[in-house]
Amino acid sequence: MEVVQVPHSTPPQVHGSHQVARDHCLSPARAVDRPTGSARYGRMFPGLEPLGTDPQVLMRAGGTGGICDAAAALGEVSAGDDATEAAGWPFFGQLIAHDVTADRSPIAGGVDSEALRNARTPRLNLEIVYSNGPIGSPYLFDLADPTRFLLGPDGGDVPRNHQGVALIGDPRNDVHLFSLTLHVALLHAHNQIVDKLRADGVSEGDVFGEARTALTWHYQWIVVHDFLPRLVGxxxxxxxxxxxxxxFAPAPLEAYIPLEFADAAYRYGHGQIRHTYRLVEGGPAVPLFPDLVGFGPPPADRRLDLAQIFDLPGRPPAQRAKRLDGRLAASLIGLPEQVTGAVDTASYRSLAVRDLLRGETTQLPSGEAIAKQIGAEPLTADELEQNWPHGTPLWFYILKESEHRGDGDRLGPVGGQIVAEVLIGLLRADPASYLSLEPTWEPTLPTAGPTFGLADLLTLRP
Structure with missing residues (x-):
């Protein structure tokens, strides 16, 4: 079976003894072709004024007992807290975020938003998985066969050094069990594609490049045709x-990450994290943090069956994501130090506080201002359930908009417009994406249903 056909931008090369590594070194995705400086951030709505909210107000809203704390409402929600989509989708969204953006500046104070730099290339190219390939990141690959990713001893983890630190394309994918398990699933998928290509007779010099393109294009297809329709409609x-x-329509090779996306709209997933998760059928339900925190080998009793968070063929329906309603689960209001590092203010342990302060630090406009700009009806004071005298912080606005204009299941007009335009715009600005090279391309990997989706990729393993 042929996995994928892609146009070649350069003629075939003559390969030496380390064929795959050299082929990757000569490919358009090699590290030397990346910008010499970090990629930039920008603004989708540069004409709108920054909101400007007292940081103390934001810390009260996002801290324990504040408007963003879901713990107080736990007794009222029960099953009504479940959304329509499966619980794993926000974690897939987190992988996408890691793939396109990495801002390593402080969360509050002393940041010139114009000087922010993105430590990631703003492309959906699975840089989080491949890093610099077999030459630049040889520790990720099998020494005996550098076309294939190296896995942990039982195939359920990434390889680790003797101190338990993950050998992984992006350390953030080791932050908790869910992102780690999805990352491992992508490694298995790549290795299976390598096997399929070899069975099809693809030359050894082309196997790695073809496998990388195949996995990347199927991932991009999933973003456009499976992930986004669930999230924005x-x-x-x-x-x-x-x-x-x-x-947002950057020209080819001129992509950037809008701050309205990175510091507000695409942080929607924090509001979809469940209060607790069941890892295996019939197992106990535990919170994400601290129980499932990563940065070390997952214990034997902390392995995840992906069918518990995604609807997989032949398996019962998975757990559902939490409804979007402006509130975060208790495990995110009090993050463990393994995630936050040492903080000098207790409020910084709250992810809601961090999200609210981030929008203030990068001088985002209010949600109401963007709603008017795009022609959407702004939320009412009753819908917001919080008095924001000068306008609503964009991140919180998008969560409440999702509750009232998306039934808690998907983003509303402001959040949806930002996320859809940015992700599709990034693909169009990437000359190596399927939308740029072959927009009519369709997946060629096996599918259990009428169309290819994430479930098919997650089950592509031995």
Whole structure:
């Protein structure tokens, strides 16, 4: 079975003894072709004024007992807290975030937003998985066969050094069990694609490059045709595909990450984290933090069956994500030190506080201002359930908009427009993406249903 056919931008090369590594070194994705400086951030709505909110107000709203703390409402929600989509989707969204952005500046104070730099290339190219390939990151690959990723001893973990530190394309994917398990699933998928290509007779000099392209294009397809329709609705996806972005349409090789996306809209997933998760059928339910924190080998009793958080073929329905309602689970209001590092203010342990302060630090406009800009009806004071005298912080606005305009299951007009335009815009600005090279391309890997989706990729393993 042929896995994928892609146009070649350069003629085939003559390969030496280390064929795969040299081929990767000569490929368009090699590290030497990246910008010499970090990629930049920018603004989708540069004409809008920054909101400007007292940081103390933000810390009260995002801290324990504040408007963003879901713990007080636990007794009222029970099953009504479940959304329509499966619990794993926000974690897949987190991998996408890691793939396109990495801002390593402080969370508050002393940051010139114009000087922010993205430590990631703003492309959906699975840099989090491949890093610099077999030459630049040889510790990720099997020494005996550098076309394949190295896995932990039983195939359920990434390889680690003697201190338990993950040998992984992006250390953030080791932050908790869910992102780690998804990362391992991608490694297995790559290795299976390598096997399929060899069975099809692809030359050894081309196997790694073809496998990388195949996995990357199927991942990009999933983002456009499986992930985004669930998150923003299929009509908006089709509109942006057909008409292009109104507010974000970078030219090829000129992509950037809008701050409205990175520091507000794409932090929606924090509101979808469940209060507790069951890892295996019939197992106990535990919170994400501290129980499932990563940065070390997962204990034997902390392995995840992906069918518990994704609807997989032939398995019962998975647990559902938490409904979007502006509140975060208790495990995110009090993050462990393994995640936050040492902090000098207790409030910084709250992810809600961090999200609110981040928007203030990068001088984002209010949610109402962007709603008016794009022609959407702003939320009412009753819908917001919080008095924000000068306007609502964009991150919180998007969560409440999702509750009232997306039934708690998907993003509303402001959040949806930002996320759909940015992710599709990044793909169009990437000359190596399937949307740029071959926009009519369709997946070629096996599928259990009428169309290829994430479930098919997650089950592509031995």
């Amino acid at each position: 299929a009509p908006l996806v089709q509109q942006v595909l057909a008409e292009g972005g109104r507010w």
